[in-house]
Amino acid sequence: MMISSQKVKVDPRDAKLSMAHFYVAFTALALGGLAGLLQVLVRSGKVELPYGIGYYQVLTVHGVLLGLVLTTFFILGFQFAVISRTAGTLSNRARKTGWIGFWIMTIGTAMAAAMILLNEASVLFTFYAPLMAHPIFYTGLTLVVVGSWIAGGAMLTSYIRWRQHNPGKPSPLLSFMVVVNTLMWIVATIGVAATVLLQMLPWSLGLVDTIDVLISRTLFWYFGHPLVYFWLLPAYMCWYAIIPKIIGGKIFSDSLARMSFILFLLFSIPVGFHHQLMEPGIDPAWKFLQVILTFLVVIPSLMTAFSMFGTFEMYGRSQGATGLFGWLKKLPWGDARFVVPFIGMVAFIPAGAGGMVNASHQLNQVVHNTIWVTGHFHLTLATAVILTFFGISYWLVPHLTGRILTKKMNRLAIIQALTWAVGMTFMSGAMHAAGLLGAPRRSSFSTYGESAQAIEWIPYQIAQAVGGTILFIGIILVLYIFINLAFYAPKGEQEFPVGEVTDNAERTPMVFENWKLWIGITVVLILFAYTIPFIDMIQNAPPGSKGYKLW
Template sequence: MNSFVQVDKRDAKLAMAHMYVAFIALALGGFAGLLQVLVRSGKYTLPFNIGYYQVLTVHGVLLGLVLTTFFILGFQLAVVSRTSGTFTAKSRMMGWIGFIVMTIGTAMAAVMILLNEATVLYTFYAPLMAHWIFYLGLTLVVVGSWIGGAAIISEYIRFRKAIKGKPSPLLTFMAVINTVLWIVATLGVAATVLFQLLPWSLGLVERVDVLVSRTLFWYFGHPLVYFWLLPAYMAWYAIIPKIIGAKIFSDSLARMSFVLFLLFSIPVGFHHQLVEPGIDAGWKFLQVVLTFMVVIPSLMTAFALFATFEQFGRSKGATGLFGWFRKLPWGDARFTVPFIGMVAFIPAGAGGLINASNQMNQVVHNTIWVTGHFHLTLATSVVLTFFGIAYWLIPHLTGRILTPQINKLAIIQGIIWAIGMSIMSGAMHAAGLLGAPRRSSFSTYGDAQQALDWIPYQIAQAVGGSILFLGIVLILYIFIQLCFFAPKGQEEFPVGEVADHAEETPMVLENWKIWLTILTALILIAYTVPFLDMIQNGPPGSKGYKLW
């Protein structure tokens, strides 16, 4: 049977528009990252009066928010079009409107950062204040993403009506789960920007409640991590099996893990605020427990993936405990590059457990350990999987093919990335355990002796970061080749089939009334009382800063 199905050209054009913005953000944000590690080594000074924290803001916003949001929406639009059918004209128009609004917002925020009017870092905490145009730009990015997400949800609803009583395609279901997670999570950041930071920067109010602002940010900030991760999980669960010639281990297990991610990724923001006053320790403990619940779907994912790999290897004649490992298609960049990301998620997940633990967090809180962890999760597990997706998605959407030469270069790129990140992130973890602060340049260290002690780790970060920048140059070259210069042809959009022995998918997994009710209840339980308490009884320092 010929499994080749081409995404409609009109939908492909919409998805590619998102990809172009994503990779432009990668180029600019990656260059800012290179400048960062060079400055932190103490061997380089930024020219033209460019500030270190200005570069840090460019790097964090462009890579943490712009690259990820545009890539994920473009990928999910393509996934829904491929598995649930061509978008209706109305849904496609919604997708374009969302893209335009997001792009305008991104441009507004980027201009303010480059003008040094929004050097407020990736988290834009008060009392750091940006120009009101920056906050308005962020608002437009969020609103635009809601419009694009609405296009995905509307197509899902339309498809469900057409197949009453049957489960939706797995990849479409996953895309909808991630879209719902994003919409619910961004309510927090939208609230703090619209009702606190934007009026404050316009001079309409004199103060903002800092504790409330940080709480609303982290209500968004932690599920943001899963908004990044779930598209990678989509590829691991439902696309990688097709690429290697295997079948999906279990459709229902994959759906259940995504439902659990939706339920347990949002009401856990307090574990980023464990050292902050104004939040009762009991509520922090509750959210730490909920945070550790996310381990369950993560272990389910690991089990399903390696069960798929082992079954594939056995089908190819593998014997012994790890014989299947040698049977995997290591010469295929579409598999090998995401697999490196999977392996990186093992230490990344372990680091996440440390960060979320009330006791161990005290050791690493606000040190560069956290930055190292961040670079293992987002910048390795997620980003390498995104690159692996791009190697087949971009040529599929542009009507070109992944040539053997580009495939080899893609594997080299993945290896370079793994080496560079191992050096840089390893140095960050080690320096963090020695107390090196997060977000600090060499010139801002207060203790001269400590600064000298950390020099070897800063230099290692510069070496690793420079290798990573070479990896960015390579992926940009590959992206341009796949967009404009690779031979024209048909590149498969791989969608896995469920194994014959898998259990039938229960329809309760698509009963949104149940899952949204549980989600709402968890959020209300985790946030209502502590939120009211911090408004009524917050410490003196939380009640705001004057607009100077």
């Protein structure tokens, strides 16, 4: 059953575990955001980095801290709170396991960050070979992944305990969503763990002279694309099951929400080749197959849009709205808990369209390795997902710390979201436009000097710098709000909103809880999409300096 009482709180012991994750996440936001500001300023050609700091060093700091550290720690902290709120207080063993996972991840993060700051690991977010980092960097990344597995195990055991105490009942929707995202993460990170442990780390230690670059890139993108959905699904949790409660409505369909999450589990992993469409060594037929599987992910995205706008319209009609769009006026536009994630939802519309371009074989050739891809990345992760995460933190942090979201902080949160939207419009819009002109994805202005192409890109680079500066102001506002809600806001009871399903919704089938079925189908799809291509890569690996011929 769905727990809906406003009096239900996350246990204070579980709240400390969640907040520990948030402290690391928002520290990463501060440092990664500063690196992002320096990055766009350098790219504009108007600023030079001091003290011998390299452009790619700053780029790596920005990508790793925001793309990996911020997201992973925030998501795990959020999911621990969700499990505690909907499936019951964590057991002592699960909570202890969660803390062990947290400290292993934190130690790993510190190791990787130290190497980047010492300029021993300027290998970018994707750390492609033949770029080589210090062994401590790879060891740190391994600890982050292992720590996340341990934390995920604590969540899964809490869900299993709920099922044992409630046989024959569908699990709480939010707990079900946490299980899907955790399983997807565990299966996906097997790829990055394999390439780091079996290829990168022995190579950086000097135990082997060469590695197969094609296999390392393939293993990375086996992980890299479901990573996008690992970021996205917690935002969907908020959109599906929390936003309806915030606006005063009800969840459109419990079954539709669960089906969309199952489809993400099935189709998010066996699609990594669509990031490698321009690479040799992979049979075009297998690329085409994974492009088809990639486009199947559009279905749960459209289901989500249908469900959310169905929820909005039902609420608006219940408040007396008439006409085609009259329900829009009835939404709580003064409530930051709704407005901030809603801006993220709207941003996901052009972001999804750009993703379809990236996954299309012919169109991908136009934008491949251009800054268009970076612009798309900032619409999906840095707008749709991150704004939703900010919206979650504005009520979850005070709930966990025993404080309240004041009117002042609520108003400032809306200002922050609008600031973010303006900054991202400048920066991401300029990136998309410059990408269509061929501007490269990862280059500073000095790379091309005063060439005709570089001069053509200058207006767009300046627009990126303007947008990045505005975004940094947004980051300062977020950090101010977070510190206020964590330490200084008035004491009180802040609701953890959990939506109820509309009365006329269909009953949720128990087949959604059949994990043997869904995990089995996922494994079959992965084996079907990757087994033969991997055999082909190994059998036809180039001699001598293996995959280096790609470079």
